[in-house]
Amino acid sequence: MRNIVWLLLITWCCAPRLSLASDCFEIRVIDAATKRGIPLVELKTVNEIQYVTDSNGIAAVNEPGLVNQEVYFFIRSHGYEYPADGFGYRGKKLKVTSGGNAVLELKRINVAERLYRITGGGIYRDSLLTGEPVPLKHPVLNAQVLGSDSVQNTLFQGRVYWFWGDTNRTSYPLGNFQVPGAISELPERGGLPIERGINLEYFVDESGFASQICPMPGPGPTWIDALVTLEDESGRERLFAKYVKVKAPLTVYERGLVEFNSETNRFEKRKTFDFDAPLYPVGHPVRHEMEGRDYLLFGLEIPLIRVPATVDALGQLSEYETYSYLQPGAKKGLGTVDRDDRGHVKYTWRKGVPPLSDDLEQRLIAEQQLRPEEAFFQFRDLKTKQRVQLHNSSVAWNAYRGKWTMIASQKNGTSMLGEIWYSEADSPLGPWKWGRKIVTHDRYSFYNPKQHPLFARENGRLIYFEGTYTTLFSGNKVKTPRYDYNQIMYRLDLSDPRLAADQFAQ
Structure with a gap:
């Protein structure tokens, strides 16, 4: 019996193990352009074992059966790409060793760069498993x-x-x-x-x-x-x-x-x-001086609602106005189009009417109250010239451009609520004519983006924004472990030639 116990102990001690931090095989995935680690890269083996890189771009491989084996990893990440081989596979064969490491570079297709996850558990899980330094006080659970x-x-x-x-x-x-x-x-x-x-x-x-x-x-x-x-x-x-x-x-x-x-x-x-009441505060507020007075602007798609920027006015819905051509009408939530003597739609700040929206204008067009070319919402893709329907936006002044900048999600598209757009205009009201897609997701939602002017760097050349990464509304039932239903931060460099200012002034 004693000999059997010793034999078991010797076998256990000699077996390949990846249970300790120093034993894990570290795969670091980096952006080929910036050399920064890429979060949310999926690495999958031939037998469907999946690893997802943490906010340092690190995946800790800790599968005992893979030690000292050449292992093929399929590589996939929203907005990033690894070259395909002759059979169309996108991946890499790596020799997995205890305490070893490998570095993979991905080409970024997105204009914006994915930086890190802000919320949720395991933000730097794999970094801790491989002994890499992490910046957060609470790197795995807060x-x-x-x-x-x-x-x-x-x-x-x-x-x-x-x-x-x-x-x-x-x-x-x-x-x-x-x-x-x-x-x-x-x-x-x-x-x-x-x-x-x-x-x-x-x-x-x-x-x-x-x-x-x-x-x-x-x-x-x-x-x-x-x-x-x-x-x-x-x-x-x-x-x-x-x-x-x-x-x-x-x-x-x-x-x-x-x-x-x-x-x-x-x-x-x-x-x-x-x-x-048709008008009330909604969305991400924008502070803006108009007609010699300080206002707060509100709105989901475009900030078309205003109220004086005072404590008293904020709570008085009677003080709210919207920039519109609508007159109060018999139909709830619709209204009638106001026109001048020449038949042109007449814009002014109005009370008691709902704010313009893309859906509302499509209903007006269907009822032949408005011609398509008269619509306020004319947002289009710079690349394809196709019309884009916005879902939610965040607008802020940008000193680097000397313009108002918009980060917006798309209502439909390649992935339901999964595309993010950049645009700029002379006024927070617009006109927002042209947009460049800066983030895309494959059958995954990324909605309710929030631009962070508080954190803009280099006079606004570097914009930071986040959104909610989730399967909700996407139709995808396969959720990304740890990442799903959480906030992810992106950075946008406005000096990128794909964002040349003259494109947005067409």
């Missing part, structure tokens, strides 16, 4: 958060405040549906350089999970948007947002205004809005 949907953020009291939609947790399939939140420091005030990552300090409950920041009464989740910091008459900064209550299937039944309480770290209700 506040027990595994997934977060749709970000809102702004500068408040000298720090960046972040809020998300529904959030998954480690201990149960149902998580936080009443707005989680976190704080981070600006890079120039002790935070990480934005190209390296964001150290989020979550508001947490007694269990350590991201706490409910906006627990509004009523059934269903609470979501917020239109997050904005304003100074009141005394000069005190105050943080506001619009909230909505949602019931199945994604039906909004209440909306109103909330204000953040810095002492309790909770949003408190200030007002319930008239649900039938």
Whole structure:
């Protein structure tokens, strides 16, 4: 019996193992142009073992049966490409060894560069397994958060405040549906350089999970948007947002205004809005001076709604106007087209009518109230000249271009809500005529993009933006481990010749 035990111990000790950090085989995948690691690269073996690179672009191969074997890895990544061989396979054969490593280069097809994942678990999992340095204080789990949907953020009291939609947790399939939140420091005030990552300090409950920041009464989740910091008459900064209550299937039944309480770290209700009011704050706000007055602009596709940038006006829906040619009409949500004496559509700031949208204009065209060439929404692909229907956008002033820049998601296309576009215009209202596709996904959604002017670098030459990476709405049932339902940061270099300014001025 003793001899059998010794034989088993010797066999176990001598067997190839990849259980320790030093034993893992490290595959680092880098951008051929920037030499930076690429997150979200899928490496799959012939027998369907799949690895996905972390935010350093590292995959830790820890399969005992692959040690000291030549292993073929299929290589795939949204917006990146590895050369195909004579049989059309895109991949590479590597000799997997204990503690060994390999570097693979991918050509970036996307104009924008994928930098890192912001939320969720295992952001730097493979880096830790291979002993590589990581930038985050919490590289694999922060506040027990595994997934977060749709970000809102702004500068408040000298720090960046972040809020998300529904959030998954480690201990149960149902998580936080009443707005989680976190704080981070600006890079120039002790935070990480934005190209390296964001150290989020979550508001947490007694269990350590991201706490409910906006627990509004009523059934269903609470979501917020239109997050904005304003100074009141005394000069005190105050943080506001619009909230909505949602019931199945994604039906909004209440909306109103909330204000953040810095002492309790909770949003408190200030007002319930008239649900039938056509104009209210929505989307990512844009601050802009018009007619000698400071305004906030709101909108989902294009910021066509304005209200004076004051605390009092923000909560008064009677103060809201939209740039439109619509007159109040008998049909709810539609209206009639206003024209001047020459028959041209007549634009002005109006109250009491819904904001223009692509869908609304298509209905007007179908009813022959509007000709296609008269539509406000004329956004087109610079490459194909085809019309593009926008879903959601984030607009900001860019000093490098001397223009307003837009980062927008597409309603349809190669992948449902999976394409991201860049455009620029002289005004936040547009006209937004031409766009360049800068990010694409294969049967995967990437929606609700948020541009981050707070983090723009080199006078705005480098733009940073994020979005939600998820299978939702894509029809794809195969979810990317750890990445699905999380926020991913991208960087866009406006000096890229594919974004030459003269293209957008046609």
